[in-house]
Amino acid sequence: MDALELRRALGRYTTGVTIVSCVDDAGGYVGLTANSFNSLSLSPPLVLWSLRQESPSLPAFTAARRFAVNVLAEAQVDLSRRFASRIEDKFAEGVWAVGEHGAPLLAGCAAVFECETVSQQMTGDHCLFIGRVLACAESALPPLVFRAGHYHLLGEVL
Numbered sequence: 636m637d638a639l640e641l642r643r644a645l646g647r648y649t650t651g652v653t654i655v656s657c658v659d660d661a662g663g664y665v666g667l668t669a670n671s672f673n674s675l676s677l678s679p680p681l682v683l684w685s686l687r688q689e690s691p692s693l694p695a696f697t698a699a700r701r702f703a704v705n706v707l708a709e710a711q712v713d714l715s716r717r718f719a720s721r722i723e724d725k726f727a728e729g730v731w732a733v734g735e736h737g738a739p740l741l742a743g744c745a746a747v748f749e750c751e752t753v754s755q756q757m758t759g760d761h762c763l764f765i766g767r768v769l770a771c772a773e774s775a776l777p778p779l780v781f782r783a784g785h786y787h788l789l790g791e792v793l
């Protein structure tokens with residue numbers, strides 16, 4: 636399997652963009668841009684996402700037991716770029732507050748899911764997290780779209 640060929644083919648699968656966040660042992664906010672988020676089950680309500688095992692954020696997410704998935708609106712593309720970088724203090728931009736279930740929530744998102752980790756599994760070069768949704772919310776804001784390595788705005792409904 637050619638890695639570039641695989642990346643290019645996977646990139647054709649168009650997704651939304653999220654910032655997945657948690658609070659670490661010291662009370663600091665931890666988060667990153669992720670498009671591996673997906674729905675898994677409605678009853679019980681489960682979602683999944685994966686984090687590369689080399690990520691410096693991995694220890695915080697494996698210890699936290701709670702995480703939030705902030706589904707970005709198209710106006711939040713700069714935050715997506717910020718949280719996909721190694722910049723110090725990613726949370727200095729955006730309006731953040733810890734939600735009822737103990738994970739940082741971003742204001743102005745298209746949707747948010749507050750989750751409790753029910754499974755974490757090292758698979759390949761990533762850690763697969765499955766979370767039970769404890770609370771969720773949505774807004775009418777158009778979501779940011781990611782395809783083939785580029786950000787897009789949502790197109791027309793057919």
Ligand SMILES: Cc1cc2nc3c(=O)[nH]c(=O)nc-3n(C[C@H](O)[C@H](O)[C@H](O)COP(=O)(O)O)c2cc1C
Binds near residue numbers: 669
């Ligand atoms: C659109 C987009 C989606 C991404 N999805 C993921 C993902 O699902 N899992 C992951 O581990 N990294 C993903 N990344 C890369 C991380 O955002 C990036 O490596 C970031 O630096 C990780 O934070 P860290 O330095 O704390 O590991 C994505 C990047 C972009 C731009």
